[in-house]
Amino acid sequence: MTGDLLLDVASLRKSFGGLTAVDDVTLQVERGSIVSVIGPNGAGKTTFFNLITGIYRPDLGTALLDGVDLVGLRPDQVAAAGLARTFQNIRLFAGMTALENVLVARSMHMRSGYWGALFHTRVYADQERSAVADASELLRFVGLAERADALAGSLAYGEQRRLEIARALATKPKLLLLDEPSAGMNPQETEDAKALILRIRSELGIAVVLIEHDMRLVMTVSDHIVVLDYGRKIAEGGADDIRTHPKVIEAYLGRGVAARTATPESEEAS
Amino acid sequence: MAPGFPKRSVWLIAYTLAVTLLCVFVFTGNGLIDTAAFLALLVPLFIASDFDKCDPRVGMPVFAFVLLCALPIIGMRNTFYLDVAIQVGIFAVLALGLNIVVGFAGLLDLGFIAFFAVGAYLWAIVSSPHGAALLGVGFPLQGDAFFVVAVAAVFVAAGTGALLGLPVLRLKGDYLAIVTLGFGEVIRVLANNLDKPVNITNGPQGIAAIAQPLTEVAGALATTTAPAFKWQALIYYAVVLTLVLVAVLANRRLDSSSIGRSWLAIREDEIAAQAMGIPLVRTKLIAFATGAAFAGTMGVLFAAKQTFVSPESFDFNQSIGVLAMIVLGGLGSIRGVMMGAGLVTILNLQVLKSLSAGLNHLRATGFEIFGWSFANLPTQFEPSKYERLIFGLILIAMMLYRPRGLVPAQRRPISAKNAGRVS
Ligand SMILES: Nc1ncnc2c1ncn2[C@@H]1O[C@H](COP(=O)(O)OP(=O)(O)O)[C@@H](O)[C@H]1O
Numbered sequence: 249m250t251g252d253l254l255l256d257v258a259s260l261r262k263s264f265g266g267l268t269a270v271d272d273v274t275l276q277v278e279r280g281s282i283v284s285v286i287g288p289n290g291a292g293k294t295t296f297f298n299l300i301t302g303i304y305r306p307d308l309g310t311a312l313l314d315g316v317d318l319v320g321l322r323p324d325q326v327a328a329a330g331l332a333r334t335f336q337n338i339r340l341f342a343g344m345t346a347l348e349n350v351l352v353a354r355s356m357h358m359r360s361g362y363w364g365a366l367f368h369t370r371v372y373a374d375q376e377r378s379a380v381a382d383a384s385e386l387l388r389f390v391g392l393a394e395r396a397d398a399l400a401g402s403l404a405y406g407e408q409r410r411l412e413i414a415r416a417l418a419t420k421p422k423l424l425l426l427d428e429p430s431a432g433m434n435p436q437e438t439e440d441a442k443a444l445i446l447r448i449r450s451e452l453g454i455a456v457v458l459i460e461h462d463m464r465l466v467m468t469v470s471d472h473i474v475v476l477d478y479g480r481k482i483a484e485g486g487a488d489d490i491r492t493h494p495k496v497i498e499a500y501l502g503r504g505v506a507a508r509t510a511t512p513e514s515e516e517a518s
Numbered sequence: 519m520a521p522g523f524p525k526r527s528v529w530l531i532a533y534t535l536a537v538t539l540l541c542v543f544v545f546t547g548n549g550l551i552d553t554a555a556f557l558a559l560l561v562p563l564f565i566a567s568d569f570d571k572c573d574p575r576v577g578m579p580v581f582a583f584v585l586l587c588a589l590p591i592i593g594m595r596n597t598f599y600l601d602v603a604i605q606v607g608i609f610a611v612l613a614l615g616l617n618i619v620v621g622f623a624g625l626l627d628l629g630f631i632a633f634f635a636v637g638a639y640l641w642a643i644v645s646s647p648h649g650a651a652l653l654g655v656g657f658p659l660q661g662d663a664f665f666v667v668a669v670a671a672v673f674v675a676a677g678t679g680a681l682l683g684l685p686v687l688r689l690k691g692d693y694l695a696i697v698t699l700g701f702g703e704v705i706r707v708l709a710n711n712l713d714k715p716v717n718i719t720n721g722p723q724g725i726a727a728i729a730q731p732l733t734e735v736a737g738a739l740a741t742t743t744a745p746a747f748k749w750q751a752l753i754y755y756a757v758v759l760t761l762v763l764v765a766v767l768a769n770r771r772l773d774s775s776s777i778g779r780s781w782l783a784i785r786e787d788e789i790a791a792q793a794m795g796i797p798l799v800r801t802k803l804i805a806f807a808t809g810a811a812f813a814g815t816m817g818v819l820f821a822a823k824q825t826f827v828s829p830e831s832f833d834f835n836q837s838i839g840v841l842a843m844i845v846l847g848g849l850g851s852i853r854g855v856m857m858g859a860g861l862v863t864i865l866n867l868q869v870l871k872s873l874s875a876g877l878n879h880l881r882a883t884g885f886e887i888f889g890w891s892f893a894n895l896p897t898q899f900e901p902s903k904y905e906r907l908i909f910g911l912i913l914i915a916m917m918l919y920r921p922r923g924l925v926p927a928q929r930r931p932i933s934a935k936n937a938g939r940v941s
């Protein structure tokens with residue numbers, strides 16, 4: 249891979265007891281690109297996200313974000329380094345309003361916190377105002393401007409997914425990790441999610457790594473696709489390479505189907 | 519009637535004035551009916567502070583009238599009521615402090631009273647003859663050093679909170695509760711046993727003859743009808759009122775700030791909060807230290823007011839008592855917490871005691887009802903002994919019917935206009 253490297257993960261490995269959930273996975277993301285990670289359930293995709301965001305510590309391997317080593321950092325330090333994420337099983341702050349959810353993710357960029365709040369300093373008030381303005385803008389960006397004061401827990405499912413994205417964007421990331429953003433969505437919502445992902449790149453200039461099961465979505469937005477199966481990377485490449493890759497077909501459809509549709513063994517595109 | 523001045527306001531004002539007059543001129547004693555009248559006087563406080571239902575232009579003056587006129591007048595006639603108000607104030611601030619830890623940050627702290635003890639012993643040691651023997655030249659401090667020490671206690675207690683919090687706050691949920699319980703007991707046991715090798719706390723006997731602030735003012739104001747001790751009580755009332763105000767303000771401002779949102783986020787989902795860039799231990803530590811600071815300051819006041827401290831005042835039951843207040847009132851809800859503190863304290867200090875006194879009176883006079891004489895009532899039967907039982911029942915009922923408390927916490931919409939301006 250050439251170009252401007254943003255995320256460089258090499259030989260990442262993690263075992264849970266006897267199970268190797270992520271096995272020697274290497275992945276590179278260029279600035280401004282959209283990369284998808286696909287694979288059957290239990291392939292280790294979410295674990296991979298958890299490893300680079302500091303929720304689990306990898307047994308082996310390195311992860312560099314813009315030259316900063318992420319391994320060993322706490323999740324909040326990873327966020328500060330410029331890596332934000334959403335969760336497969338939505339983890340919003342259900343008892344807080346949508347706007348507050350986004351504001352929470354802004355706190356690390358707010359310097360005058362405690363004493364400023366107690367004594368209501370000018371700096372504090374200005375900062376609070378501009379944070380609210382930014383957060384409102386982000387809600388507008390994901391199409392939730394009208395729902396700003398609704399409790400996050402009371403939002404519709406699709407709205408919650410979008411709110412999670414707005415919240416992650418509020419940390420001002422260089423790279424955004426989305427874990428199954430279209431899960432549970434109807435076709436129209438999926439279409440909106442796709443548009444949103446493309447706008448995150450085009451309007452905000454933020455690169456995206458996407459875990460996704462909806463193949464139409466994956467194939468249309470991704471610059472690059474990585475396929476995991478049983479923790480190992482079995483293939484990577486562009487949409488066309490992946491669609492016809494025998495190992496991918498095998499992983500998704502089982503060995504029998506793969507044999508029938510087999511094309512001459514192609515090189516792992518990279 | 520002017521527009522925007524609804525009938526409800528008229529009723530509120532009329533009610534407040536009527537009850538005040540009754541309390542000042544008719545029900546001036548400590549009996550059951552007098553207690554009921556006093557409680558009736560506190561109802562407007564609750565209504566007037568609900569700005570959703572009550573116009574602040576009416577609510578604020580009513581609120582100020584009850585606290586600044588009615589209560590002091592009633593209290594100067596019968597200082598028992600001032601004492602009750604002061605106790606309510608002390609516990610209200612304790613509850614507000616614990617509310618930050620448990621209500622906002624969601625950290626179950628079962629040893630909160632330890633920080634109250636730290637403040638109390640701080641003032642006890644620096645201002646008593648016992649402390650003078652320990653600290654030497656320059657001690658004991660004069661009563662008016664109270665205000666300096668009260669401010670110092672903010673930092674001493676916050677420091678203690680941070681010190682205890684550092685090892686503890688890595689734990690979660692039940693573990694945290696158990697360890698804070700242990701730490702709370704450790705502080706009490708220390709107070710109990712630090713009379714040797716060097717006598718710091720004077721052990722179980724406690725420390726007596728603690729200095730009081732502004733005694734010369736109380737002395738100067740004394741007349742035959744209003745002796746110095748009444749003025750002293752009024753001074754404490756004023757100090758407590760100020761501290762309650764500061765505590766409420768601090769609670770509200772923190773609640774609506776970025777640190778307050780971080781606490782809530784941690785309470786709601788630690789993993790998500792951390793992934794959004796919130797440093798867990800640091801944020802929790804700030805909550806712990808802030809709560810401790812509230813308690814420490816009130817400890818100083820408590821020691822001064824009682825002029826005596828001993829380890830007994832800081833046992834586990836007290837921690838549970840404060841916790842009960844905030845659970846009853848509504849975790850995270852400032853108005854609720856204040857109300858919980860008021861209800862529980864008054865129930866303890868006043869309602870149950872006057873119920874006991876009333877029953878004793880009926881027993882002594884052999885009052886008969888439907889042919890059954892109160893003289894038959896066993897002498898062991900005393901409502902004030904059943905404080906914990908009644909409490910338990912109230913809490914169980916609350917958990918069943920209003921699990922979020924009497925005044926559940928609510929998130930208020932933030933607009934770009936009011937951002938950073940909540941006071
Ligand atoms: N904390 C954990 N402890 C034990 N096993 C885990 C843990 N997290 C994930 N796993 C296992 O690792 C494998 C990969 O899981 P996951 O990363 O969630 O898969 P995917 O997101 O690709 O569906 C699964 O077999 C799962 O059971």
Ligand SMILES: [Mg+2]
Nearest residue numbers: 293294295336
């Ligand atoms: Mg997953």
